[in-house]
Amino acid sequence: MRSRSVLLVIPLLFTIAASPRPANAQETVSVPQGGFVSFVNRSEWIDLRQAFRFGQLPAPLGAQALSDTDQTIHRILRDRDGRFVFGYDLWILGDRTAKQFKIAIRPLDSQLQENLRAGDAPAAESLNSFPKPTEPQTLNDGSEFSVDLLINKNAGVKFIDVVKVSFDRSSLGEPPVPRARDFSADAVAMEMKDYSLFLNDELIGTGKSKTGTTGTLLWLYVPQRGRFIFSLVPRADFAFEKVGTVSPNKIEFSIRGEHYQWLSSSPILREEGSWNLWVLYDPTYVPLIGATMTPPPHEKGTIEKLDEKYHSIWQPSPPRTRTQHGGLPPPVSRQKGAGGKVMYGAADRMENLLPLN
Numbered sequence: 001m002r003s004r005s006v007l008l009v010i011p012l013l014f015t016i017a018a019s020p021r022p023a024n025a026q027e028t029v030s031v032p033q034g035g036f037v038s039f040v041n042r043s044e045w046i047d048l049r050q051a052f053r054f055g056q057l058p059a060p061l062g063a064q065a066l067s068d069t070d071q072t073i074h075r076i077l078r079d080r081d082g083r084f085v086f087g088y089d090l091w092i093l094g095d096r097t098a099k100q101f102k103i104a105i106r107p108l109d110s111q112l113q114e115n116l117r118a119g120d121a122p123a124a125e126s127l128n129s130f131p132k133p134t135e136p137q138t139l140n141d142g143s144e145f146s147v148d149l150l151i152n153k154n155a156g157v158k159f160i161d162v163v164k165v166s167f168d169r170s171s172l173g174e175p176p177v178p179r180a181r182d183f184s185a186d187a188v189a190m191e192m193k194d195y196s197l198f199l200n201d202e203l204i205g206t207g208k209s210k211t212g213t214t215g216t217l218l219w220l221y222v223p224q225r226g227r228f229i230f231s232l233v234p235r236a237d238f239a240f241e242k243v244g245t246v247s248p249n250k251i252e253f254s255i256r257g258e259h260y261q262w263l264s265s266s267p268i269l270r271e272e273g274s275w276n277l278w279v280l281y282d283p284t285y286v287p288l289i290g291a292t293m294t295p296p297p298h299e300k301g302t303i304e305k306l307d308e309k310y311h312s313i314w315q316p317s318p319p320r321t322r323t324q325h326g327g328l329p330p331p332v333s334r335q336k337g338a339g340g341k342v343m344y345g346a347a348d349r350m351e352n353l354l355p356l357n
Contacts, residue, residue: 006349026161028172029073031066031165035094035141039065039075040162041149047156052059060158061085061150064123071169075114075161077149084116086149088130094167099141101165106133142166188232189220190246194265197222200258205342212266215346218251219353220262224343227285228255231278235350244277287343 028038055286061077073090087108094101108129113345117128139145144164151158162337164336193212197205197220204222230251234240244253246269251262270273347353 014223021206026173027063028169029067031092031094031101032067032071033094034096035165035167036169036172037065037090037092038164039063041077041159042162043157043159045156046151046158052258056153058157059229063161065090070108072109072110076108076116077159084113084128086128087113087116088147088149090163090237091136092165094165096167099167100291101141101143102136103145103165104134104136105130105147107131114315122168139165141168142171170314188269188271189214189216189348190230190232190268191266192218192262192264192268192344192346195344196263198261198263201261207342207344213344213346216347217347217353218268220342221285221287221344222260225258226281226283228253228260229280229282229353231280232275235280236268238280240278240280242276242278244279245274246277247274253277255279255281259296271345286355291295296306 026038026040028036030036041063043057043060045057061079062082063075063077066074066076071091073092074087075090076087078083079085081248084118089106091104091106092101093103094351113128142165147161149159149161151157173234191212191214195205195207196203199222207279216232219227220230221227229240230244230246230253232246243255244251245250248267248269248271249264251260251264251268253260285316
């Protein structure tokens with residue numbers, strides 16, 4: 001049976017330059033209560049006369065879908081220079097028994113929007129999200145809808161999101177088959193789930209997650225220490241160092257005289273044995289949002305996906321130096337709110353940990 005199609009149109013008059021941008025592939029995100037939602041950003045003609053004038057459509061915007069708590073998925077769109085252009089929140093609640101989803105479009109979280117704007121040059125328009133939320137709608141399993149995001153009147157083009165929901169991930173369709181490439185260790189994924197983190201043999205963080213996070217790159221943020229990015233292979237143009245190991249259920253490494261052990265309840269790596277691990281240390285990293293927020297009881301690895309996609313680490317990791325007082329950084333605080341919280345995430349490419357080019 002063919003999936004029911006639902007059209008959810010929220011018009012917005014907002015003008016941006018119609019210059020070529022990197023094409024955006026389908027992105028699929030898990031729904032906390034079960035099910036999946038996929039996003040595809042597209043550009044379409046609204047005035048076919050402009051098609052004869054410009055010849056071809058501009059490429060879709062760079063876009064990411066990032067899970068957060070409270071059944072919310074942040075949808076972020078950026079231009080080819082990595083500047084924040086537009087965003088919105090998708091509230092979604094799955095009911096596996098009824099095979100239905102409740103959804104609503106909401107303005108992008110205000111704190112997130114403020115942080116995304118920080119560092120960007122002031123835009124000609126200040127509106128970067130929808131002005132008000134829509135009423136919740138109920139969709140059947142396999143339904144899809146489209147959302148009008150940005151309209152460029154001069155070029156006769158609009159940018160839309162096509163969103164599809166399903167409890168069967170395979171029914172969401174697959175992106176175009178990628179170009180064949182040689183197999184390498186870079187294609188092997190690592191997974192972190194239900195973790196415990198030890199620093200110098202002291203437990204400093206734990207997390208519970210039903211789904212965990214998976215990718216060829218894992219990253220870990222430790223308050224007052226910074227972020228650590230883990231790879232099974234060295235990567236050109238980035239200052240990875242071979243200072244760690246990964247075994248089926250444990251990542252172990254030492255940085256600046258401190259020893260870390262990151263344990264997972266399920267295998268991090270399916271291959272047996274112990275393997276060398278390359279680590280990129282970014283001591284200046286500060287989470288975009290959520291560093292001092294209290295996490296929900298059973299949610300980990302959610303808002304941190306935002307950080308893995310947007311925090312800039314353009315420059316190679318600085319050399320290992322001591323603090324200006326000559327000592328190591330202060331110990332990680334375990335007091336609630338004092339030093340933030342441990343965060344982690346995953347990515348398939350280094351580009352997903354950086355702003356779009």
